[in-house]
Amino acid sequence: MDMRLNLPGLPDFGFKNPILTASGTFGYGVEFAPFGDLTALGGIVVKGLSLKPRPGNPMPRIAETPCGMLNAVGLQNSGVESFLKEKLPKLPWRELPVIANIYACDPGEFAELTSILAREQGIAAVEVNISCPNVKEGGILFGQDAAQAARVTEAVKRVAGDKPVIIKLSPNVTDIAAIAKAVEDAGADMISCINTLSGMGVDIRSRKPLLANVIGGLSGPAIKPVALRCVWQVCRAVTIPVIGIGGITSAEDVLEFMLVGAHAVQVGTANFIRPDFSFRLVQEFEQLVEKMGITDLEEFRGSLKL
Amino acid sequence: MNNEQCTTLKVLDNVPFGQVAGENLFFALRLERPEWKNWQPGQFVMVRPSGWAFDMLWARPFSICRVSPRDLVLFFQVVGRGTRRMAELKSGDDVLVWGPLGNGFAVEPDSPTLLLAGGIGIAPFVGYAHSHPKPWNLHMEFGHRMPLSCYPYESINEKIMGDAHLEEKPEDLTRFIELMDRRIAEHAEQNGLVLACGPTPFLKTVQHLALKHSARCQLSLETRMACGVGACLGCVTKVADDMHANGVAAGRAQVCNHGPVFWAHQVNLSEG
Known part of the structure; x- marks a missing residue:
């Protein structure tokens, strides 16, 4: 059956199927090409890009936790120009949406990055990270304040041209629906949520934190109930499409996020369980939808009975 | 070009080396031979026993110890949660393996x-x-x-x-x-x-x-x-x-x- 969903407000844009890969967990896509057919995915969101290269945080940067992991990578990347020159040409962007995830320290820099990406034929959309908890310059602030989030959204939209703008929300807020509404009103085309939950781990023997940055972002199946709650609240607050993210490890999980209203999902930490995870999930999802007798994903989406 | 694969392999055996009790345990984990075309000493594989649920998400990296026409041998020391669980692997268990990964050591036949x-x-x-x-x-x-x-x-x-x-x-x-x-x-x-x-x-x-x-x-x-x-x-x-x-x-x-x-x-x- 057709796995495409109409995206309200975006008549010329769509995902082949609702399963995308999340930024920071799928490299630049090319790393996973030996393990599956990239064009079978609904889309790829590449590792966060900044205007200039960033060295990221010191080691250790990752730690395994029960049903999850902590990371404080700190947006290590070689900069947007290097991505466009070295990585993008290797991706099958004609056959699937390649979404550029961007990070910056102020609205002007977000706009500068977006205007560079808006010129690129190979970029299908821009996902704006207003919620990275790992960077000390105040990355968290945009995502935690409705007015700031709206400012960034406006700045990006102004220069995005025909590229849809996705705003990625943080769960580390008191009212995620209020932030969602603010970015929708500021012109966002889509919302993706959630980014990682702020967390930490310690070692009682060495008496050291598990991460050099002390605080990091928790991801993996441990956070799925939080993600589901956030997606549900956001979907009730806005009319633009919502992409659910957080602890997805099965086809059932994909349908759970769609049931509460998501148009698509991003698979993150599960890509580390096995490198062919997302490719297998696309197949398992199609099988599950058929097995459950779902003939119209659009009808199923958001049909949670209360 | 790329030779990397992600495959499920059977454990042939998991043989303790040296002492069999205490803090420092060592094992030679012998797996079925994967269908690799080639590999180099110094390369590694990621290993995740198929029996693991989601309490531990990550696979564990191990140097390739040896590859013969019959088997792939890894050698590991119990150092934490993952390797402690891997010590329990028995003949017939399934493990997910991806590799060979990374680069290998230089080989210069005539250099000391x-x-x-x-x-x-x-x-x-x-x-x-x-x-x-x-x-x-x-x-x-x-x-x-x-x-x-x-x-x-x-x-x-x-x-x-x-x-x-x-x-x-x-x-x-x-x-x-x-x-x-x-x-x-x-x-x-x-x-x-x-x-x-x-x-x-x-x-x-x-x-x-x-x-x-x-x-x-x-x-x-x-x-x-x-x-x-x-x-x-x-x-x-x-x-x-x-x-x-x-x-x-x-x-x-x-x-x-x-x-x-x-x-x-x-x-x-x-x-x-």
Whole structure:
């Protein structure tokens, strides 16, 4: 059956199927090409890009936790120009949406990055990270304040041209629906949520934190109930499409996020369980939808009975 | 071009080495032979037992110890939750394996080649010694803290020259470092190759000595990894500026897909 969903407000844009890969967990896509057919995915969101290269945080940067992991990578990347020159040409962007995830320290820099990406034929959309908890310059602030989030959204939209703008929300807020509404009103085309939950781990023997940055972002199946709650609240607050993210490890999980209203999902930490995870999930999802007798994903989406 | 695969393999056996109780347990995990076209000693695989639920998400990285027409052998020490669980693997169990990953050690058949191994770092040298076309050009010095029976030392010792050095007292370590110093100097004089694998403090010592003698030296790094394919950026090491090609961002490179083997002059182990 057709796995495409109409995206309200975006008549010329769509995902082949609702399963995308999340930024920071799928490299630049090319790393996973030996393990599956990239064009079978609904889309790829590449590792966060900044205007200039960033060295990221010191080691250790990752730690395994029960049903999850902590990371404080700190947006290590070689900069947007290097991505466009070295990585993008290797991706099958004609056959699937390649979404550029961007990070910056102020609205002007977000706009500068977006205007560079808006010129690129190979970029299908821009996902704006207003919620990275790992960077000390105040990355968290945009995502935690409705007015700031709206400012960034406006700045990006102004220069995005025909590229849809996705705003990625943080769960580390008191009212995620209020932030969602603010970015929708500021012109966002889509919302993706959630980014990682702020967390930490310690070692009682060495008496050291598990991460050099002390605080990091928790991801993996441990956070799925939080993600589901956030997606549900956001979907009730806005009319633009919502992409659910957080602890997805099965086809059932994909349908759970769609049931509460998501148009698509991003698979993150599960890509580390096995490198062919997302490719297998696309197949398992199609099988599950058929097995459950779902003939119209659009009808199923958001049909949670209360 | 790419030879990497993700496949489920059966455990043939999981044989304890040396002592079978206590804190320091060692195992040779023998798996079915994957359908690899080729591999190089120094490369590694990611291993995740199929029986693991989601309480532990990550696979664990292991150097390839040896590959024969019948099997793939890994050698591991129990050091944490994952390896403790892997110690329970039995014949017939399924494990998910992806690899071969990363780069291997340089092989220069006619160069005198010094293998320096610290503890469990001996694992990749089993395959190296057995696949080298001129093993008489190899010499190994092996430093260890547990009894020699804990390590696959015999299978190397039957093939190449070398010695094992038990470290019980601080003086033993001093003597071992002095010996490595002499050996590295000898190999540098002959424009030979020095290859090292072991814990980070050991690698730092080897690196220092190799730079002192201007020896051509490669180090196999050991770090925590989540994906093994270059995506998670959890296993990076600081590297020299001349490695700034191929997506190495701002002085840091992933150990998994830019290593695990690095030239000693290219890597900065200060964070390890």
